[in-house]
Amino acid sequence: MNGPSASPIWRPYTQHALVGPPVAVARARGAWLETPEGTRILDAISSWWVITHGHRHPKIVQAIKDQADLLDQIIFAGYTHEPAEELARRLVAIAPAGLDYVFFSDSGSICVEVAIKMALGFWRNRGETRTRIVALEHGYHGDTIGAMSVGARSVFNAAYEPLLFEVARVPFPREGQEQATFDALERACAGAAAFVVEPLILGAGGMLVYGAPVLGEMKRLCEAYGVLFIADEVMTGFGRTGTLFACEQAGVVPDIACYAKGLTGGSLPLAVTMCKAEIFEAHYSLDRARAFFHSSSYMANPIACAAALANLDIWESGDARQRAARLGAMQGERLARFENDARFANVRQIGTIAALDLRVAQSGYLAPIGPALLDFFNSRGLLLRPLGNTIYVLPPYCIEGNELDLVYAAIDEAAARFGA
Ligand SMILES: *Cc1c(COP(=O)(O)O)cnc(C)c1O
Numbered sequence: 001m002n003g004p005s006a007s008p009i010w011r012p013y014t015q016h017a018l019v020g021p022p023v024a025v026a027r028a029r030g031a032w033l034e035t036p037e038g039t040r041i042l043d044a045i046s047s048w049w050v051i052t053h054g055h056r057h058p059k060i061v062q063a064i065k066d067q068a069d070l071l072d073q074i075i076f077a078g079y080t081h082e083p084a085e086e087l088a089r090r091l092v093a094i095a096p097a098g099l100d101y102v103f104f105s106d107s108g109s110i111c112v113e114v115a116i117k118m119a120l121g122f123w124r125n126r127g128e129t130r131t132r133i134v135a136l137e138h139g140y141h142g143d144t145i146g147a148m149s150v151g152a153r154s155v156f157n158a159a160y161e162p163l164l165f166e167v168a169r170v171p172f173p174r175e176g177q178e179q180a181t182f183d184a185l186e187r188a189c190a191g192a193a194a195f196v197v198e199p200l201i202l203g204a205g206g207m208l209v210y211g212a213p214v215l216g217e218m219k220r221l222c223e224a225y226g227v228l229f230i231a232d233e234v235m236t237g238f239g240r241t242g243t244l245f246a247c248e249q250a251g252v253v254p255d256i257a258c259y260a261k262g263l264t265g266g267s268l269p270l271a272v273t274m275c276k277a278e279i280f281e282a283h284y285s286l287d288r289a290r291a292f293f294h295s296s297s298y299m300a301n302p303i304a305c306a307a308a309l310a311n312l313d314i315w316e317s318g319d320a321r322q323r324a325a326r327l328g329a330m331q332g333e334r335l336a337r338f339e340n341d342a343r344f345a346n347v348r349q350i351g352t353i354a355a356l357d358l359r360v361a362q363s364g365y366l367a368p369i370g371p372a373l374l375d376f377f378n379s380r381g382l383l384l385r386p387l388g389n390t391i392y393v394l395p396p397y398c399i400e401g402n403e404l405d406l407v408y409a410a411i412d413e414a415a416a417r418f419g420a
Contacts, residue, residue, distance in 0.1 A: 023035065028056060030055060030399075031396050032055070039381070040381065042381060042382050043396065044382055044384045044393050044394070044399075044407045045383055045392070046266065050266030051267075051396045052261075052262040052311070052320070053311075053397055054398035057267075057310075059313060059314055060310040061267075062310070063306045064267065064307050066306065067305075067306030073298065081300075081302050083306045086309060087300075088102040090309070091312075094244065094312070096248065099254070099257055099275060099276060100274075101276075101279070103118070103272065103294070105272070105296055106271055106301070107269055108141075108142050108232075108258065108261060109141070109142025109144045110296060111234065111259070111272060112142050113144055114273040114294055115194075115196070115230045115232075115258050116146050117294055119133075119193050119228045119255075121282065121290075125282040125283055125290050130192060133149075133167045133192070133193060134188040134194070134195040134196070134227065135168070136170055136197050138172050138206060138208055139202055139205060141198075145163055145164065149165045172208055173218075178217075181214070182221060186221055189221060192225070194227060194229070194230050195218070195222050195230065197218065197232065198235065199245075200241050200249065201235070201241060201350050201353060207355035209355075213250070215246075215250040219250070228279070231252070231254035231256070234259065234271070238311070238320075239321070239324040239397065240324075240351055240352055240353060242352070255275065255278075256273060256279065259272050264304055265311040268307045269304065270300075270304035270305065270307070320397060323397040324352050324397045327352045327395065327399060328349075331352065334405070343358065343419040343420075344358060344419075345357045353393070355391065355393070357391075358419055360389045360418065370387075370388050373386045373389075373391065373418065376410075376413075376418070382410055391414070395407070
């Protein structure tokens, strides 16, 4: 294929020897991207799960412009600013009750790292030696060393495996086999520091869905063993699963929660790790050595905070909730036609996310079907990025029914062309 390209950019999850140049995008609006030549591309995965309301929501764009005129960036140790203060207050008000403290960072991976460090610091400051983390099979929590450690081991992290720390792993709660998950979790919990989990749906692990009662039971088991429950809502947060936060559906209040992607409506990088008071209080002391030792240069960037405040305004107006519900219904209607289609397996949906597995001769992330599907959808003017043979549709909430029809027509066509 093409050799070293003219661009000096090293791209994510890309084998440069095998793929052509990336698609250039010059503009975006709502659910649509536009190339410099004016070709339109429908963004059916919300630009990697971040764009919630649509590209360039006018309220968010205005908030960014206004804030840029006032304060661009400021050290966050010893200094503060109103956008961060207001955002923290409002997040505490809308997050599951009891998540009373907010620690800012700038990506999903880092807010998970922060969560793990909070948990370890909590036990150390309490004088208990609990360091083991428990995680769910097929989980994904980011690409930094700690986040990879608690995530699934795969081709993604084989090279770094010698540096990754051991975690106790609990099988994914397959339907009908939930008891095996609970039993394994109970065994793993004794003496463990924390359990980290993506609530209701495992994203990068293959859009694997499980029920709210399972989430509730996992939380109950953690509580019984005093294990801190970390909810990684980086993907599920801000309406993806049909409620503002996925944990709400199980009435679960995590001890620590991670939010990122949809926090600014996907417009700017910003993340938060929220925690219960007891975790903050374990670090609160006259002893400086007990402080929480984490910081990043851009934490609580004022412009990103202003974008997040505009996002909360959009949610509070009721608009987003309605659109997300409407998208959920539209997805369900379109997915129904594939339910008894022998070309597909595991047709599933939660809230605004739909997924189905195309039956192919060879499955798995590295199977040849992955790049073939990617190219095919690309040729149909769609941004869809299957995980191996798992095709998922995760659009911005502003997408219209006729636009969604384009996506499902292409999926039908792909099945005819590539299905086993
Ligand atoms: C995307 C994702 C992350 C990592 O977020 P980044 O901002 O890409 O670092 C962590 N956890 C989950 C569940 C995710 O989907």
